[in-house]
Amino acid sequence: MKALVYRGPKEIGFESMPDPIIEDDRDAIIKVDKCSICGSDLHIYHGETFSEDVGYCVGHEAVGEVVEIGRSVRQLKVGDKVMISAAVGCGQCRSCLAGNVVNCETNSGRCYGLSSALQGCQAEGVRVPAADFNAARIPEGVTAEQALMLTDALATAWFGARNADIAHGATVAVVGLGPIGLMAAEGALAMGAASVFGIDLVEERRAMGRAIGLETPDPAEAKEYIREATHGRMCDSVIEAVGHSATIRAALGLAGRRGTVSVIGVNQDRSMDFPMAKAFAMGLTFRIGTCSVPQEWPELVPLIQSGRIKPERYISHTLDLSEGAHAYDLFDRRAEGAMKMVLDI
Numbered sequence: 001m002k003a004l005v006y007r008g009p010k011e012i013g014f015e016s017m018p019d020p021i022i023e024d025d026r027d028a029i030i031k032v033d034k035c036s037i038c039g040s041d042l043h044i045y046h047g048e049t050f051s052e053d054v055g056y057c058v059g060h061e062a063v064g065e066v067v068e069i070g071r072s073v074r075q076l077k078v079g080d081k082v083m084i085s086a087a088v089g090c091g092q093c094r095s096c097l098a099g100n101v102v103n104c105e106t107n108s109g110r111c112y113g114l115s116s117a118l119q120g121c122q123a124e125g126v127r128v129p130a131a132d133f134n135a136a137r138i139p140e141g142v143t144a145e146q147a148l149m150l151t152d153a154l155a156t157a158w159f160g161a162r163n164a165d166i167a168h169g170a171t172v173a174v175v176g177l178g179p180i181g182l183m184a185a186e187g188a189l190a191m192g193a194a195s196v197f198g199i200d201l202v203e204e205r206r207a208m209g210r211a212i213g214l215e216t217p218d219p220a221e222a223k224e225y226i227r228e229a230t231h232g233r234m235c236d237s238v239i240e241a242v243g244h245s246a247t248i249r250a251a252l253g254l255a256g257r258r259g260t261v262s263v264i265g266v267n268q269d270r271s272m273d274f275p276m277a278k279a280f281a282m283g284l285t286f287r288i289g290t291c292s293v294p295q296e297w298p299e300l301v302p303l304i305q306s307g308r309i310k311p312e313r314y315i316s317h318t319l320d321l322s323e324g325a326h327a328y329d330l331f332d333r334r335a336e337g338a339m340k341m342v343l344d345i
Contacts, residue, residue: 003057003123004324004343009047010332012325017057020119020127025072026091028131030084034148035062035122035321037331037341038086039178039243040266041113045328048268051115059122060086060112061151063144064345066135067125075132081144082135084121084128085293086111086152091133099295111290122324124345136297141305148342149183149311150300152293157183157241158300159291160264161191164237168192173226173235173254174214176265177205179314179340181241184264186212186309188239197226197235199250204337208314226254234259241265245272255284263288315340 003017020029038061044050066080076082089101090108101109108130113120119127128135138147157180166172172193174185177200188196189212198209198216206216217225226234234256240248243265251261252275261284279286303309316339319327323343330338 001124002321003120004059004321006044006049006056006058007054010045012045012058012328014322014324017119017123020125022068022070023127024129025070026130026132027070028066028073028076028128028135029068030062030064030082030126030128030135031067032062032064032121032124032126032345033081034064034144034345035059035343036148036153037122037327037343038152039180041328042332043266043268044114045332049114051117053115056113056116057120057123058113059120061148061153062121062126063138063147063151064126069131073131076135076137081138083138083147083151084112084126084135087291087293088112088118088129088134091130096133099292101292101294102290122321122343124321133294136294139301139305142301143312145312145315145342146304149340150293150297150304152291153180153340154183154300154309154311155293155296156180156264156291158187158296160184160239160241160262161187163260163262163264163287163289164188164239165260165285166191166193166237169194170236171195171230171233172237172239173197173199173251175199175238175240175247175251175254176242177202177209177216178241180264181239182208182212182314183309183311184239184241185209185214188237189213190303190308193237195229197222197229202334205339208339223250223253230256236260238262239264243267245269248272249275252279252284252286255282258283260285260287264291315342318342318344321345
């Protein structure tokens with residue numbers, strides 16, 4: 001099969017790889033129809049990898065068709081159109097059965113496309129372990145593009161908004177208006193936020209924020225703008241969707257007393273200074289972490305089916321898998337209005 005392969009910093013190859021095979025009775029093989037590039041994939045693209053491996057298939061967001069199942073797979077059948085959870089668990093322990101992959105009690109929690117241990121989804125095919133749990137039929141009333149957003153990006157955005165303790169009438173700020181930041185902002189509005197401020201350096205992204213009802217001050221003046229707009233109270237909830245130490249510090253600076261800061265941007269800085277004295281004095285709640293994708297689906301699917309949220313609106317490009325290196329380059333440079341990059345197989 002053909003796949004996108006990580007060869008080193010800014011080196012993504014369109015190469016032949018062995019076809020995925022059933023390795024366990026609970027596996028399924030999925031013929032990928034569509035996959036997409038996540039912002040966290042750019043960390044790998046830049047060489048900020050999660051392992052020392054090279055030569056592995058990247059990507060963790062995909063939808064497709066079941067073409068083979070192990071003899072212990074019960075919920076899926078050949079021919080089913082499915083969405084694949086980016087977060088993988090054993091599917092048998094108490095935590096997984098509750099949808100909480102992050103707390104998998106067998107330590108089987110992992111993600112596609114971070115190393116050779118579990119090959120990625122930006123390929124013509126992918127092996128899904130514990131397939132009855134780690135994949136699900138695409139629900140009625142959900143398009144393939146919407147289902148693709150459910151595999152990680154939208155679920156992560158919703159997780160970030162939930163972690164921000166957004167109450168009805170809340171004042172919210174979202175730092176970083178990439179696809180996940182915009183989805184988080186849309187989620188905040190769906191949760192009842194009265195006002196949402198969107199902060200990003202790129203005017204085109206701020207314009208997308210305004211189109212869904214955000215206030216988007218000039219980023220250089222955002223803190224003072226919010227201070228004036230809230231009469232000094234600042235924000236009840238802040239979502240950080242970039243992952244840089246500087247943007248996390250900026251998010252902390254936007255929270256008001258007893259506020260909550262939720263970080264969903266990937267940050268691997270082991271030496272970042274945390275303003276502990278300020279957090280203590282203001283009684284801030286700070287949360288950071290990864291999303292357990294299946295845990296978010298029960299709330300998100302009805303919101304999509306009803307048209308309350310529309311994650312597909314953030315897809316800017318649909319290219320062929322063979323153009324994967326070009327797609328990564330566009331996304332990395334934010335060129336040509338690049339937002340969510342989808343690859344067709």
